[in-house]
Structure formats: C-alpha cells, structure tokens
Amino acid sequence: MSLPKDNKDSIPEPVKGLEGIVAADTSLSSVNGEKGILRYCGYNIDDLAFNTTFEEIVCLLYDTELPNHERLENMTERIGEARVLPKEIQKVITELAGKTSPMSTLRTVVSALGHYENNVPLSELPPKALRLVGQIATAVAMIHRLREGLPLLEADPKRGHAEDFLRMLLGKEPSQTQIQALDLYLILLADHGFNASTFSARVTAGTLANLHSAITSAVGTLSGPLHGGANEKAMEMIIKVGKPGKASDYIENAFAKKQKIMGFGHRVYKVDDARKPHLKKMATQLWKERNDMTLYEVAEEIERQVKSRKPIITNVDFYSAPLLYGLEIPTDLFTPLFAMSRVAGWTAHVLEQYGNNRLIRPRARYVGPIDRTFRPIEQR
Numbered sequence: 001m002s003l004p005k006d007n008k009d010s011i012p013e014p015v016k017g018l019e020g021i022v023a024a025d026t027s028l029s030s031v032n033g034e035k036g037i038l039r040y041c042g043y044n045i046d047d048l049a050f051n052t053t054f055e056e057i058v059c060l061l062y063d064t065e066l067p068n069h070e071r072l073e074n075m076t077e078r079i080g081e082a083r084v085l086p087k088e089i090q091k092v093i094t095e096l097a098g099k100t101s102p103m104s105t106l107r108t109v110v111s112a113l114g115h116y117e118n119n120v121p122l123s124e125l126p127p128k129a130l131r132l133v134g135q136i137a138t139a140v141a142m143i144h145r146l147r148e149g150l151p152l153l154e155a156d157p158k159r160g161h162a163e164d165f166l167r168m169l170l171g172k173e174p175s176q177t178q179i180q181a182l183d184l185y186l187i188l189l190a191d192h193g194f195n196a197s198t199f200s201a202r203v204t205a206g207t208l209a210n211l212h213s214a215i216t217s218a219v220g221t222l223s224g225p226l227h228g229g230a231n232e233k234a235m236e237m238i239i240k241v242g243k244p245g246k247a248s249d250y251i252e253n254a255f256a257k258k259q260k261i262m263g264f265g266h267r268v269y270k271v272d273d274a275r276k277p278h279l280k281k282m283a284t285q286l287w288k289e290r291n292d293m294t295l296y297e298v299a300e301e302i303e304r305q306v307k308s309r310k311p312i313i314t315n316v317d318f319y320s321a322p323l324l325y326g327l328e329i330p331t332d333l334f335t336p337l338f339a340m341s342r343v344a345g346w347t348a349h350v351l352e353q354y355g356n357n358r359l360i361r362p363r364a365r366y367v368g369p370i371d372r373t374f375r376p377i378e379q380r
Contacts, residue, residue, distance in 0.1 A: 011365045019267060023199070023360070027064055028348055029191040031268050038274035040191060041065070049278040054161050054186035054341070055079060058133060061191060061348040062126060078127070080157030082134025083164060085142070086116050090152075093139060097146035102336045103223040109139045110219050114212025122354055129211055129347035136343050137161060140336045141168035162186060165340070170328055177289045178327055181282045185323060188275040188316065189338055191345030193268070197221040197228070201346045205353040206360040214353075218346045219339055228335035234263035235321035235331050238298050247301040255309055263318025264306055272313050279319035286326040296322050 038045040041064045055076045059067035096105040153168045162183040166174035201218035222228035287296040
C-alpha cells in the first residue's frame with residue numbers, strides 16, 4: 001500500500017483485528033490458546049464446570065474469590081430479587097416483543113433499565129451491576145413468551161438462576177438435567193478475556209460513560225454473527241443436515257464452495273476450545289433424556305467430517321448449539337442466552353475498568369490522498 005509522503009514511517013503497521021495486541025491487564029479470566037486452557041481468576045474451567053453454580057461464578061468474577069456458604073446464599077438471593085423487573089420495563093418489552101429481533105429488544109431493554117437506576121459512586125456500583133445479571137434473564141424469558149402469545153410467569157427469587165429462567169421461559173418445571181445443562185452453559189460463557197463485546201464494554205466505560213451505556217455497547221457487539229450469532233448458524237446447519245449419513249456430502253460441498261462452517265476455528269485457540277468437551281458431555285446427557293439422539297449424532301458426525309478434511313479446532317459455539325436446542329430454546333434466542341451468561345463478565349470488566357481507568361484511544365494510520373488542492377463548488 002502506498003502511503004502519503006508525510007505519513008511514511010510515522011505510524012507503525014496496523015494489526016488487523018488487533019490480533020495479538022495486549023490492551024490492558026485483567027484479573028478476571030485468562031485464555032491459553034496453545035494449550036486450550038481457560039481460567040477464571042486463576043481457577044481452571046475444568047475444575048469449575050461441573051463443581052460450581054453460575055451464582056458461584058458471579059461471586060468469583062466480582063470478588064476474585066470463590067464464595068463461602070453465606071456469600072453464595074446472599075448472591076443467589078440478590079440475583080433472584082433482581083429477576084423481578086420494574087413494571088415500566090415490562091411495558092417496554094411488551095411493546096417491542098415480536099416487532100424486532102430478540103437481540104434488538106434486549107439491547108433496548110438494557111438501555112432503558114439505566115433510566116431506573118440512580119447514579120452512584122464507584123463503591124456502590126457492584127449491586128447496580130449485579131441487578132443486570134438477574135434482569136437480563138427475565139427480559140429474555142419475557143421476550144419469548146410475549147411474541148408467542150403465552151402467559152407471563154413471575155420470577156421466583158428463591159429459585160436458582162438457571163432453574164427459574166427455564167421455568168419462566170418454558171412454562172413448566174425443568175428437569176434436573178435441564179437445570180444442570182443451562183447452569184453449565186452459563187458458567188462456561190461467563191467470561192473469556194478481551195473478546196469483542198467485553199472490549200467494547202470497556203471502551204465505553206473508559207470514557208466514564210455509565211454502566212448501562214457500557215453494557216448496551218456489549219449487547220450490540222454480541223449481536224453480530226461473527227461473535228454471539230455463530231451457534232445459531234451452527235444449529236441451523238445441524239438441522240439442515242438432518243441425518244448423520246448426510247453430513248459427509250454436506251461438508252464436502254461446503255469445503256468445495258469455500259463456505260465458512262460455523263462452530264469451527266478461533267482467533268485464540270490452537271487446539272479445541274477449553275469449553276467444548278464439557279458442553280459435549282452435557283449435551284449427550286440432555287439428548288439421552290429426550291430419548292432422541294438424532295440431531296446430537298448429526299453434530300458429532302459433522303465434527304468428524306470437518307476434522308477428517310482439515311486440521312481445524314472445534315469452538316464453544318458448536319456444541320453449545322445442540323445443548324441449547326436440546327433445552328427447547330429457539331435458535332434466535334441463542335445469542336440472548338449468551339448475553340444472559342456473559343453479562344456477569346461484562347459487568348465485572350466494567351467495574352475493573354472504572355477502578356483503574358484510562359481512556360482507550362488507539363490511533364489509525366491514514367492511507368488516503370494528501371495535500372489535495374481545494375476548488376470552490378462552482379469549479380467542481
């Protein structure tokens with residue numbers, strides 16, 4: 001690329017997508033892409049996956065320590081109380097549900113929730129941030145039930161987060177396998193370094209914009225198909241293939257046409273995503289309980305066919321898709337479910353940004369023409 005004379009050598013070469021650029025320090029999560037290790041506050045996700053609850057992970061991200069019984073009970077109670085939405089917000093959801101996408105409605109809801117929160121000093125921000133964890137779950141359940149013309153179910157603050165959400169969404173008591181499956185999903189997606197939506201939240205917070213502005217930025221970023229929407233596309237592919245025996249031809253054709261296969265590849269991981277084996281294990285249990293393994297077996301066969309042709313890693317989106325679909329969650333709610341989990345990490349990162357803030361202001365390298373001669377409009 002030819003640069004303007006007075007711009008040469010003055011600015012370093014840009015790194016496309018900021019790949020490999022370290023933007024800040026964090027004590028919340030770390031990703032070792034070479035070894036396939038994800039840690040929250042130093043704890044390996046392999047240890048946390050089936051041995052904690054989502055509420056414990058929220059404690060960990062907010063406190064950087066795992067909770068004792070008293071702290072966990074307090075956290076569970078506060079998240080439960082936050083699931084009871086203000087009446088004004090229920091009206092907003094009622095007005096929008098079915099008229100736009102669930103993610104667009106959710107983005108608007110997060111912004112609107114900020115109108116019903118008082119400005120507070122940094123020391124009082126954690127309770128305000130925590131309320132969003134509960135509120136987003138109820139909002140997602142309401143969005144779905146209203147668009148389907150189903151009666152709304154009030155939140156039950158005494159229940160666990162995963163259990164109460166499934167009850168509000170599906171209108172029935174979930175099984176223990178279903179509760180465990182959703183709880184696992186929420187745990188595994190709660191934070192993941194400086195992913196795109198987390199980074200956008202920190203950029204917004206870095207201007208000292210308020211908490212709800214930062215999380216609205218994150219929700220908007222997550223809505224893109226290259227971030228939160230990938231598992232929706234992965235499930236659509238699994239459904240389209242339909243039977244394990246059709247996977248080979250489908251993948252062969254996709255590679256021949258150079259189509260992107262959602263659920264494979266990752267910017268950071270060089271081996272399979274650290275969260276994939278846990279999601280796969282839980283999805284197996286879930287579909288066995290449903291007594292119909294067909295779509296799960298399609299997913300397994302697609303993975304085999306892809307890896308037999310190309311050394312490409314399986315990421316979190318691939319097996320989170322059949323897990324969520326096995327919970328009877330429509331594909332267009334997959335990304336809102338992602339937000340329901342990641343809001344724990346987003347809010348923790350925003351609090352971390354506020355606590356050690358500097359405006360995030362990178363530079364751009366100008367590559368256009370320079371020293372152009374201006375002509376009045378009559379001469380153009």
